[in-house]
Amino acid sequence: MLVPxxxxxxxxxxxxGVAEVEISMTGQDEKFGGGLLGLSGGGLSTTTRLLDPQFPNFRALMPKEFEAHADLQAGSFLEAVKRVGLVAERDTPVKLTFADGQVTIEAGTGDEAHGVEVLPVKWTGEPMTIAxxxxxxxxxIxxxxxxxxxxKVVSEIRPAIVVGLAGDGEPVPGYEYLIMPIRLSS
Structure with a gap:
């Protein structure tokens, strides 16, 4: 079973602090996905819906060839995205513009709060904005x-891949993170 x-x-x-917790589960229902999981003990109880064990075929989404890639210092990039993300509404994307050895990280629109950070980056490819x-x-990351x-990116609208880099600049094997970009309105 898959539990959130x-x-x-x-x-x-x-x-x-509870000595004994009772676990109960309803049957799996193919039409509605997973069943329910219940936990109770010490006067407390909680129930959650089990996750559907059928995952999408993500391997079909994994690009094999890339048009460009950015090598980022993870710590400074994460901190910049966090700061800029503070002004991003729940569904507002963070825009990354790669060009001339730097990435401009932006979030926010119109009259709302707007955040911008610029970091150096090793960019290989044509200038690109992806969100x-x-x-x-x-x-x-x-x-x-x-x-x-x-x-690693193919285009502004195709899935991208994040990999870790070892000290020698080579990708660390065993980890690939598929991330779907958000299409920007013109």
């Missing part, structure tokens, strides 16, 4: 566990 991680983390905190959900971008990361 946030639910399990919250349940672990809530039931930390992502800032939370997904942060998670992908942070999960590399590397001091540097590479963002």
């Amino acid at each position: 991680a946030k639910v399990l983390a919250a349940a672990a905190k809530a039931f930390a 992502f959900n800032h939370t997904f971008l942060l998670e992908g 942070a999960a590399t566990g590397s001091p540097a990361a590479r963002l």
Whole structure:
């Protein structure tokens, strides 16, 4: 069974002092995805819907060839995206513009708050602007566990890949993070 991680983390905190926790589960229903999981004990109880165990075929989305890539210092890039992301509404993308050895990170629109950061970057390819959900971008870069990361892109509207970089600048094997860009309105 697949259980949402946030639910399990919250349940672990809530039931930390409970000696015994009872787990119950309803049957899987193919039409509606997973069943329900219930946890109870110590006068507390919680219920959550199980996740559908059928994942999309993400391997079909993984690009094989790339038009460009950016080598980023993970720490400074993450901090800049976090700062700029503070002004991003829930569904507002963070725009990355790569050109001339730098990346301009922007979020916010119109009369709302607007954030901009510029960082040096090793960019290989034609100048490009691509946008992502800032939370997904942060998670992908942070999960590399590397001091540097590479963002490999095909185009502004095709899936991109994030990989960690070793000290010699070579990709760290075993980790690829697929991230879907957000189409920008003209």
